[in-house]
Amino acid sequence: xxxxxxxxxxxxxxxxxxxxxxxxxxTTDHKRIALLYLLSITFFFFIxxxxxxxxxxxxxxxxxxxxxxxxxxxxFTMHGMVMVFFFLVPSIPAVLGNFLVPxxxxxxxxxxxxxxxxxxYLYIIGGVMMLHCMLTGGxxxxxxxxxxxxxxxxxxxxxxxxxxxxxxxxxxxxxxxxFVVTIHRMRxxxxxxxxxxxxxxxxxxxxxxxxxxTPVIAITLVLVAAERALHLGIFDPKLGGDPLxxxxxxxxxxxxxxxxxxxxxxGIVSEIIACFSRKRIFGYSFVAxxxxxxxxxxFLVWAHHMFVAGISVYxxxxxxxxxxxxxxxxxxxxxxxxxxxxxGSIHYDAPMLYAFGFLGLFTVGGxxxxxxxxxxxxxxxxxxxxxxxxxxxxxxGGAVMGYLGGMHFWWPKIxxxxxxxxxxxxxxxxxxxGFNLTFFPQFILGYIGMPRRYYQYPxxxxxxxxxxxxxxxxxxxxxxxxxxxFLWSMRYGKPAPDNPWNAAGLEWKTASPPPTFNFxxxxxxxxxxxxxxxxxxxPVKQETPVAR
Amino acid sequence: MPDSQLTAAHNPALxxxxxxxxxxxxxxxxxxxxxxxxEIMFFGGLFCTYLVYRRAYFGxxxxxxxxxxxxxxxxxxxxxxxSSLTVVLAxxxxxxxxxxxxxxxxxxxxxxxxxxxxxxxxxxxEKFEKHHVPGASFQFNNVTIPGHPDQYANPSHAEIFFALYxxxxxxxxxxxxxxxxxxxxxxxxxxxxxxxxxYNTPVEMGGLYWHFVDIIWxxxxxxxxxxxxxx
Numbered sequence: 132x133x134x135x136x137x138x139x140x141x142x143x144x145x146x147x148x149x150x151x152x153x154x155x156x157x158t159t160d161h162k163r164i165a166l167l168y169l170l171s172i173t174f175f176f177f178i179x180x181x182x183x184x185x186x187x188x189x190x191x192x193x194x195x196x197x198x199x200x201x202x203x204x205x206x207f208t209m210h211g212m213v214m215v216f217f218f219l220v221p222s223i224p225a226v227l228g229n230f231l232v233p234x235x236x237x238x239x240x241x242x243x244x245x246x247x248x249x250x251x252y253l254y255i256i257g258g259v260m261m262l263h264c265m266l267t268g269g270x271x272x273x274x275x276x277x278x279x280x281x282x283x284x285x286x287x288x289x290x291x292x293x294x295x296x297x298x299x300x301x302x303x304x305x306x307x308x309x310f311v312v313t314i315h316r317m318r319x320x321x322x323x324x325x326x327x328x329x330x331x332x333x334x335x336x337x338x339x340x341x342x343x344x345t346p347v348i349a350i351t352l353v354l355v356a357a358e359r360a361l362h363l364g365i366f367d368p369k370l371g372g373d374p375l376x377x378x379x380x381x382x383x384x385x386x387x388x389x390x391x392x393x394x395x396x397x398g399i400v401s402e403i404i405a406c407f408s409r410k411r412i413f414g415y416s417f418v419a420x421x422x423x424x425x426x427x428x429x430f431l432v433w434a435h436h437m438f439v440a441g442i443s444v445y446x447x448x449x450x451x452x453x454x455x456x457x458x459x460x461x462x463x464x465x466x467x468x469x470x471x472x473x474x475g476s477i478h479y480d481a482p483m484l485y486a487f488g489f490l491g492l493f494t495v496g497g498x499x500x501x502x503x504x505x506x507x508x509x510x511x512x513x514x515x516x517x518x519x520x521x522x523x524x525x526x527x528g529g530a531v532m533g534y535l536g537g538m539h540f541w542w543p544k545i546x547x548x549x550x551x552x553x554x555x556x557x558x559x560x561x562x563x564x565g566f567n568l569t570f571f572p573q574f575i576l577g578y579i580g581m582p583r584r585y586y587q588y589p590x591x592x593x594x595x596x597x598x599x600x601x602x603x604x605x606x607x608x609x610x611x612x613x614x615x616x617f618l619w620s621m622r623y624g625k626p627a628p629d630n631p632w633n634a635a636g637l638e639w640k641t642a643s644p645p646p647t648f649n650f651x652x653x654x655x656x657x658x659x660x661x662x663x664x665x666x667x668x669x670p671v672k673q674e675t676p677v678a679r
Numbered sequence: 680m681p682d683s684q685l686t687a688a689h690n691p692a693l694x695x696x697x698x699x700x701x702x703x704x705x706x707x708x709x710x711x712x713x714x715x716x717x718e719i720m721f722f723g724g725l726f727c728t729y730l731v732y733r734r735a736y737f738g739x740x741x742x743x744x745x746x747x748x749x750x751x752x753x754x755x756x757x758x759x760x761x762s763s764l765t766v767v768l769a770x771x772x773x774x775x776x777x778x779x780x781x782x783x784x785x786x787x788x789x790x791x792x793x794x795x796x797x798x799x800x801x802x803x804x805e806k807f808e809k810h811h812v813p814g815a816s817f818q819f820n821n822v823t824i825p826g827h828p829d830q831y832a833n834p835s836h837a838e839i840f841f842a843l844y845x846x847x848x849x850x851x852x853x854x855x856x857x858x859x860x861x862x863x864x865x866x867x868x869x870x871x872x873x874x875x876x877x878y879n880t881p882v883e884m885g886g887l888y889w890h891f892v893d894i895i896w897x898x899x900x901x902x903x904x905x906x907x908x909x910x
Binding site (some may be wrong): 148202239240241243244304308309311312313315317342343344345351353354357361362363364365369372373376379380383384457498648653 | 833850
């Protein structure tokens, strides 16, 4: 308990240096911008979650009784758009990446602080456009915007949604640009590439995808909007346009976008597993370069989303083979994490529980991805709940688990407070159980033939759907809990020491929370990444938390 | 903003989070190149679309391309190449502290850029008059396919050509307008004497951007105007 009688000598940090709305809205401090992003993406996460809740409630019974078919179409569309473009893509890079990339490499800020702020404003502008689109009628094309439905037939706000995503895409591009330049140009003396934390490697790979992929979806959405408004014919088969071309352009970004979501999560898991196994990560350079490999291979597999769309057999064969290739670097990571834990002294703190969750769920999601890379099975389960379950295992089971693990791991650094460990472990458990209960039945549902994007289904599918809805409720509780105790800890949590986990990494060598310019004196790096062997030999320093 | 007052006292252009001017310059340079990389991907989607339909509707596109005014297009190409020269001279003038030459070349670039947009405007006007703008009033009847005097081009396929023509040249023109905005700002800064041999990164970065927009045109010109001009 913080005693009121103690003369509190506050260390100046990025949170208490300035107060007032203006000091936040016009800040160029990467740490403050990270918090702005945290608030905004959490807002959109709960909007997307609200849509998910309505979807699951509708599917509780076989009849379409809660909402009408048109409404249901809008619900899954906007659930997808909000979750993908306004939560998952920006989540880890814009929040944890923004906060940690300069700290981890020993820089005072990102290379372009004003562009960083601009990217947040672009996100907000795109977000407001999306909210406006939702409030004035929404959109029903599915998050994939498939033509010619989106260009010629849908009577909903397709152009508005497309432009919102166009704008928010530039926020993503600018974040990636900032990271690439920062990682190249702003590293502290001695912070060589081979000493970079794997979190940085993962963000570097992510940024490459953001930079090379996002512009393509931007121009594609411009073409869709132009086609819809002016009837150009580019995607209209009546005029000789090619709808498949749209799918190629769309998936050229949207498949790599999955790696935008999962790679940063993998970076977080690398940090957590090394720290809570008290071991140097096994096969550092393999894990580092597997991130780059995923980014590169990720650009060569997009047409596996189109196996039943009418692409040539030979194209399908090649894309099937290339899709298998992505499994190699992904498996390299999983094996190396497992090998890191082998004979490590494992600590079961909450971040590690999330990392365990990530390992299991990502592996299931990844292996079912191999099923889908196989042409025969893919034809059978395309557009069924099998696909829905598969990508939720990657994007929610993988990416969100990693995000939550990272939020717990670095929360003491971000807020200067410790979160309640018992509650955090409980929440991790609830999320894991709720997630599996929600999505595992969907694998079975899809395999026995329930198509996605329908608001009614035959009664024999009901038991599995009820399980899934029950799981979604548990999952919702699991997501609300961290928000509650993080907020609670900001006021009532114990003040955090600088390095509560005795972790390696530059971010733990500065104060919690860090000062505005991150380090009191410029760090010089003379050690390898994850030098846990050395850290373990040192007696654990009992840091006395500085009174606030 | 109290934060920005902490900038190093000896060099007002050096931002607080950089250790030395060279690091700041390298960061800006890399940032610009990376940004241009994203621009290539942005236009890349259009070039890809172009290739798909050029292959599919070879003859129709030849017929559509032939209606473009190659003289105006070639003039615009020459105008842009000249503007690239004035940009290079501006960068050199900034690096060697020739303020008048710098301002002169920046202004010349602005004039050439505006001339390009003017000529482009004339071409667009002509398209409107000939009903070559995609949409309800689009007309492309009784135009024969080059080399096949007995075959008429499919108007729908020609419409896709003009759609791409307008999207590609329109986006290019938008980039030109942004570039002109940047160069007006550079001219004002140069007028105020902000650029020195030590600090001229904005001129160089603006130049990189301008060259990039030029190069896009260097590809657009043959792809749109010259595809069926062989004898």
